[in-house]
Amino acid sequence: MRAVIANDQKLRVDDWPDPVPAEGQVLVKTLACGICGSDLHMLKHADHMLDVAARAGSAISNFDPKKDLVYGHEFSAEVLDYGPGTERKIKTGATVCSMPVLMGPSGITGLGYSNQIPGGYGEMMVLSEALLLEVPNGLSADHAALTEPMAVGAHAVIKGDMAQGDVALVIGCGPVGLAVIAGLKARGLGPVIAADFSEKRRKLAESAGADVVINPAEASPYAQWSDFGVAFSSDERTMQTMLGETPKTAVIFECVGVKGVVQEIIDGAPTGSRIVGVGVCMDTDHFEPALAIVKQLDVRFVLGYAPEEFAETLHHIADGTIRVDPFITGHVGLGGVAQAFEDLASPDVHAKILVKPQMKD
Template sequence: MKAVIRRGTQLVEDELAEPVPGEGQALVKTLVCGICGSDLHALHYLDHMIGLTRRAGGMETLDPTKDVVFGHEFCAEVLDYGPGCAGTLKPGTRVVSVPAAFGPAGSELVGYSNLFPGGFAERMVLQEALLLEVPNGLDAERAALTEPMAVGEHAVAQAPLTPQTVALVIGCGPVGLSVIAALKARGIGPVIAADFNPHRRQAAEALGADVVLDPGQHSPHERWEALDVPATLASYSAAQLMGRAIRDAVVFECVGVPGMLQQLIEKSPPTAKIIVVGVCMESDTIEPSLAINKQLSLNFVFGYSPEEFAATLHDIAHGTRDVTPLMSGTVGRSGVADAFKALSGGGAQIKLLVDPGQA
């Protein structure tokens, strides 16, 4: 089969051996697969990513010096099954799945595995038990965005939201946009969104963000007081003494660059809850005393549960979670390398999809 393969730090088109489903596994045809920000980083720094994952107690199965086929945001079509399968979903059924499969060494991430090629290949092996049928006539392109949108669903599910919450989303790439969509699906507002990129600000507005700002022109932290959130310790103390109504602030950090946490600790209002969704791959420095004085909470989140993944698919399929503002087009195998460059360049593209069956 044909695939786009990470070989060293290059993306190359090549032939791979046909995958064979094992016990409890399905063989599927990839219809379309999104390019994730983690793929962009992994192209050049996969060894660093694996090192950090292992230090956290994660998988020991991926060798970054060997070939890897990326792609974990996919929609596929069932072709066949391995032994021991129920075969409930008939061949031809369109499916999505949490990108995991079980090999001899245990659970592996499809798309970050030497054994299980991801969605940049024409065919994949997935666990039958994790397959979800795409419902309600949803097209493959939107179904493939279940995975990245589930990241926002999980981040918002971990936040202490109330009807009085004012939410601030820093960074409106795919992760930040998925957070905005999950917030608006819960009726949270106002939601403030900040990004330097005008195309991403436009997408944030389309997803329902109530206030959309260019942080190069206006600090999003200037809005707190007008929204009944005391912006400083002095204002907070005065509001408490006067019995003034106080709204709570939840800040979603969706950028993941050094210095961002310290900036949010300095600028966020007292008692704010900071949900860290952006993945910073470098060492960083914060001043804990500032966070202590302001009684801030830092909550680091990652991934999603199978239940959150399924709920996200349902919401997309039934029109309660819009993914259209994220979609920037589809490329074939020959366009993947250029798509990586475009997405890394901070231009108009937000989410590009790969059709591995197209040259």
């Protein structure tokens, strides 16, 4: 089959052996696959990412970046054929999604991060039957491919542990921030304040349902707490309690992943806030624990999603609770992937570009 093959920081379109489904696996035709910021980062800085994964004891991303591999973990696909020992409950021809994980005889493989098993930037893949989700409601393959990145938002929101009436602030409205905003609105949480320097991303944040959208070049995202009834200092919080009010908590989602942002949030966060780190900062960062202590901030970091969050996200997209259409800003065939990697560096043009391996370019 044809695939976009990465090797030593370069992409090329070339032949890759047709995947063959093993026990419990399904052969699929890739219909759409989103290009993720992680793929851009992996292509250039795989060594650092792999080092971090290894130190965390994770074997799921374990590949040699100087050998061929096919990226792509945000996909939808069509069932072509079943391997041995399968139940075949989903008909061939059906559109499916799956978490990007393959269970095989040699353990678990991260799809899109393996030298042996191709990800979604190729014409075909093998998936685990046990993880297949049939795409409901005649949802298009393009929209279904957004399940994976949107599930990241659902997971962050669940980990944010918000109560009704709490106020959410989303710092950064790239694909991760947009997924968080959509995840908050899908659960009826908020008000949601969103901030990004890019005009395009602020527009997308609005279409995702953010209640207030701020350009940090013009106004501080941390200046509006009192408008939403959130007490900034512990004194004000104590006063609210004495008056019989339940103080509202600010939950701040860090979706930028750049050095210095955590400290900026610690500075701007009201006492008792929760900070959820979702943006992946690869630099060593520093912050001032004393201020976080005085404010009694709860800082947590999150990654990925649970299977039920993934399935729920697919259903939220299919029933229209989450509208992904505005986030899809481009389509490319295999031949357009290398250029798309370049184009995604500009935040004012693109959010999500979908690779359509069957599209001629």
